[in-house]
Amino acid sequence: MSKSDKEDKLSNIFSKYNPAYSDGFAERVLRSIEEEKDLKEKTDIEFYKIFKLVALSGVAAIILLLFSVYIIEGSFSPDAFYGLMDYSPDEPILNSLNF
Secondary structure, eight states: OOOHHHHHHHHHHHHHHHOOOOOTTTHHHHHHHHHHHHHHHHHHHHHHHHHHHHHHHHHHHHHHHHHHHHHHSSSSOOHHHOOOOTTTTSSSHHHHHHO
16 A cells, blocks of 8 residues: 555545534533633632721721720820830930931
């Protein structure tokens, strides 16, 4: 059998080949796409809920911090936040901060 005969035979075999999808293929593909969309929407909603909880707890922590500074120092001045309320300018901490 020559090379061209083999090629002709293979060409004949492949020309008769007709690939076909199985029954219900399109429905399965569309259903899996819909499931992916639903999963993405659920994930987005869960992420938003988690973000909201973290943000609210962060705001609560900031409010507690402000309240504790006010209770301890008696004011909301910047020195109260730095913890320098009762220091005089001659003390070593302020000298090291001012360079």
